[in-house]
Amino acid sequence: MAHDPAKAKSIAEIIKEKKVAFINLQFTDIMGMVKSVGIPVTQWNDVLDHGMWFDGSSVQGFARIAESDMLLHPDLDTFAVIPWDLDVPTARVICDAHLPTDEPFPGDPRQVLKRALAKAAAMGYEYFTGPELEFFLFKPNPDGSLLPLAPHDQAGYFDVSTDQAHSVRRQMVSALEAFGITVEALHHEVAVGQSEIDFKYDRALRTADNAITLRLTLKAIAQRNGLYATFMPKPVAGINGSGMHTHQSLWKDGKNSFADPSDAYGLSAVAKHFIAGQLAHARELSAVIAPLVNSYKRLVPGYEAPVYLSWARTNRSALIRIPKVSAGRVATATRIELRCPDPSASPYLAFAAMLWAGLEGIEKKLEAPAPREEDLYHLDEAGLSRLTAMPGSLGEAITELRGSALVREAFGDHLFERYIEGRRHEWDEYRISVSDWELNRYLSIY
Numbered sequence: 001m002a003h004d005p006a007k008a009k010s011i012a013e014i015i016k017e018k019k020v021a022f023i024n025l026q027f028t029d030i031m032g033m034v035k036s037v038g039i040p041v042t043q044w045n046d047v048l049d050h051g052m053w054f055d056g057s058s059v060q061g062f063a064r065i066a067e068s069d070m071l072l073h074p075d076l077d078t079f080a081v082i083p084w085d086l087d088v089p090t091a092r093v094i095c096d097a098h099l100p101t102d103e104p105f106p107g108d109p110r111q112v113l114k115r116a117l118a119k120a121a122a123m124g125y126e127y128f129t130g131p132e133l134e135f136f137l138f139k140p141n142p143d144g145s146l147l148p149l150a151p152h153d154q155a156g157y158f159d160v161s162t163d164q165a166h167s168v169r170r171q172m173v174s175a176l177e178a179f180g181i182t183v184e185a186l187h188h189e190v191a192v193g194q195s196e197i198d199f200k201y202d203r204a205l206r207t208a209d210n211a212i213t214l215r216l217t218l219k220a221i222a223q224r225n226g227l228y229a230t231f232m233p234k235p236v237a238g239i240n241g242s243g244m245h246t247h248q249s250l251w252k253d254g255k256n257s258f259a260d261p262s263d264a265y266g267l268s269a270v271a272k273h274f275i276a277g278q279l280a281h282a283r284e285l286s287a288v289i290a291p292l293v294n295s296y297k298r299l300v301p302g303y304e305a306p307v308y309l310s311w312a313r314t315n316r317s318a319l320i321r322i323p324k325v326s327a328g329r330v331a332t333a334t335r336i337e338l339r340c341p342d343p344s345a346s347p348y349l350a351f352a353a354m355l356w357a358g359l360e361g362i363e364k365k366l367e368a369p370a371p372r373e374e375d376l377y378h379l380d381e382a383g384l385s386r387l388t389a390m391p392g393s394l395g396e397a398i399t400e401l402r403g404s405a406l407v408r409e410a411f412g413d414h415l416f417e418r419y420i421e422g423r424r425h426e427w428d429e430y431r432i433s434v435s436d437w438e439l440n441r442y443l444s445i446y
Contacts, residue, residue: 003048007076015041015091018081024092025052025072026212028109029059030419032291032346034216036092037072047074051098056105070105071098078209083178084220094209107415109348113205116352116410120359125250125257127355130201130335131211133343134242135218136193136235137165138228149236151193152227163188165195172197172221179217181210191239201247201335204355208347211244215343231343233290234297241298241305244343247323248354249335250274259334265313265322265371266330275320275336276368277361278354279309282319282340284404286390287397287423288353289341293430296393298342306339308387310372318372319390340390349411349419356410394427 014020023044024036037054039047056070078094097108104111120127137152153164160166169186176183182200189196197218199210215231222229234241250257250270258271267275278285290299298305301317311320319340325333341350360366391397401407401420408416 003076008048011076011079014079014081015044018089018091020081020089020091022088022090023047024082024090025074025095026092027072027095027097028212028346028348030107030109030346030349030415031422032109032344032349034212035059038090047072051102052095056097069100071100071102072096073098075209077206080179083175084224094212106412107418109346109352109415110205110208112411112415113208113348113352115412116355117204120250120355123359123362124252125359126252127204127351128201128249128251128335129204129207129351130198130247131207131341131343131347132196132198132243132245132247133211133214133231134189134194134196134244135229135231135343136191136242137168137195137222138193138230138235140226140228146228151191151236153188154192155188156192157188157190159188165193168222168225168227169195169197171225172218175217175221176214179210179213181213189240189242191236191241193236194240194242204351208351211343211347233292233295233342233344235294237297242343243298243305243339244341244345244347244350245337245339246341246350246354247335247337248274248358250358256332256334258336259331261330266325266334267322267336270362271334271336272368273361273364273366274358275311275361276366277358277364278320278338279311279368280361280366281357281404281406282309283388283391283397283400284407285353285357285401286340287394287401288407288419289338289345289350290390290397291346291394291423292342292344293394293426295342295344296391296397299340299390299392307389308372309390310387311336311368312371312373315373352410353407356406360406394423395431398423398427 020041022038023041024038026034026036028034051071051073054070054072072095074093074095079091081091096110097105099105117127138146139150139152140146153162155162173183173186183197184200185198187196218229231242258268260268299307301307306317306319310318312318313322321337321339323337338354391400398420
């Protein structure tokens, strides 16, 4: 596979300067789990020229036994030296999966996002995203177990004096910046033990790569501090869960296609059609952007988690929010924020599905409903009956996804069917299991 000679030369110089001994070739399966195979640096030039063969049948959703041989080709833009592997210098590079014919594998989540971006490009647009990945830090118990859970601190939103994660987050930021990720903010979140680190808004493919890198980096740095970082959406009942609120915009010819300073909300017709498309397909997207059984413990009224299909400017109970921007930045900073995704989602598949839905809204000129600025959680029963809610469980979300022609088109038949199969297996396991809550509730009285 041909690579940019200048980039290849630059990487060779980094390898020599940093005395890199190993390189991890990284990709994700259809469930969003990171996979990696390491090579001695002596094999790097061969991988550049010919790729790295691997057994696709052993990766969930990739290939059947009879068609198992697949290739990894590195994306040189993602090459970076891992900042914490200092004893044996190691680099990582994110790869695309290819078929034995060397064509891109259509079931690779990264390829799915590339196809969605190509669809946007054919319409003249570039898609930008900025996800906010919240996470919890827990202290392992003396025996090394995580249960019962022990939050790292008792701090709250933007707290200082009780925020024991302050130093850990700064180490995390330093590591992220070593990967070339520009961090814009870091702070304690609302719940005890919960934090957030936000990085720069960018083109969606780079953003998805950065989100995957962030999850791995934060876990590694937490571990080095004797802690455990988790992106599980709702690890603790009764407090806020972790979301991945995703800011989005489309750009054309270097201009923000979502911005219209003359509009009351600062939004163009394109932005409102995009909103309409995402709202029209939100229930179908749910099993992709909130993919776990546990995701639906977060998506309940209260706790700042959106449940009802609506949009608004300041209302954090709405599914899509329009962040306020400074008067002088309307033309560049106008964007929409989808609030229902959580950080367990594959960013490649989530962004692809979100983009496909928004583009359909533009293609069909769908009309967005009127914005709902009131707190939807405090509506009376009659008011709530006029709203449509997101699915209440993974099982309901899978049913919605199975009937989605839009997501099938975005994912392709291969990945679509295998994604549903994987999520259905998880739901069935949960559905037939007997929980401690049930035993405590019923065992002694029935």
